[in-house]
Amino acid sequence: MDTATSNADRVPRTDRGRKTLRKLLDAAAREFAERGFHDASISAITRRAGVALGTFYTYYDSKDAIFRALVRDMSERVGSAARDAVAPGMDAVEVERAALEAFLRFAADNKALYRIIDEAEFVDPESYRDHYETIGRRIEERLRVGAAAGRLRPELGAPEAWALMGMNVFLGLRYAIWAREGDPDPTAIARAANLMLEQGIAARAKG
Template identity: 65%
Template sequence: MSNTRSSAKRIAAAAEADGDPKAPRTERGRRTLRKLLDAAAEEFGEKGFHEASVSSITRRAGVALGSFYTYFDSKDALFRALVADMSQMVRTSARSALREGMGALEIERTALAAFLRFAAEHKEIYRIIDEAEFVDPASYRAHYETIAARFAERLRAGTAAGELREGLGELEAWAMMGINVFVGLRYVVWGEGPVAAEELAAGVNRLLAEGIARR
């Protein structure tokens, strides 16, 4: 819950910094924004963008319909804010699981396990991000480019520490992100029963460490 609250604060702060007149400037306003974002995640996750409605979102949030327009100009604007919010929460879930002194591969294993646990609690993220490709392509691209940049940053750090080979960069970052996304799709969204996050992350980690060639 603390991650979701801080995420709402970051969105509000960024909007205020950009001069957005709708950015909430009080704690009460930020709580209302959080309610709207959480309700939107449920609504869009269940119905998809086109079938979702502002009135249904405000009912879920327990917010007056008129209050919605204090924060957003339209359903489209709310959707863009939600994609940014979920993207930030994905990054935060991974970053908050990391600890000082972890090795490069341990970082990747821990970050993936954290993402899988997050996705298990927020399965709607897959539908929402997928729909963003068509509803708001710029948000869709920004989501993946930002996450890939974090992968590339960690790879560079691992190389600098002498733990990973030279020459790792954007290609490997996008490939690793793709593995994580589709492992989550198969075992979290399509899976049945509890998610074995640590076991799955360890399996992917072995793939990173050993590759697939016969030794």
């Protein structure tokens, strides 16, 4: 992909500009998810967004640029969904339960998420890797805070953060993207995963 300016340096200053940008990103998510990167087109994105073609170029140079911006946008929205779910006073284990439940709901409401992130592996490998490195660092930081508070084991680090991220990603794949009739709901899935984090999978010692 080209490495030209992204929208990072063209952040809209007005409410109207921010709304237009949001419309473009949401339209791009639908277009890329439905047609794939190669068949997607800028004109279809602007049509879906209901904005003029010229408006697109106010924000992005190319299809590559909006794809890259979209991956970054999704990383941020996954992060803010988790942050919004965390209430003051929650302990570190409960934070992980709330973050996973919020992620499962986010993925169910944004089914384009997996397809777009997964296509980034081929279309823009750097964005793909950044996405997981970013989320991995966020989780590692939560583990660090939980350990500092004495609630989590002190030796937790990147391996545990990546393990936890993988749990969440695969639970989202199975229970949000590939959801089936009769599946447990996001609350139940998040509880089951959280019990693994709290206690592990081993049976209680029989004394």
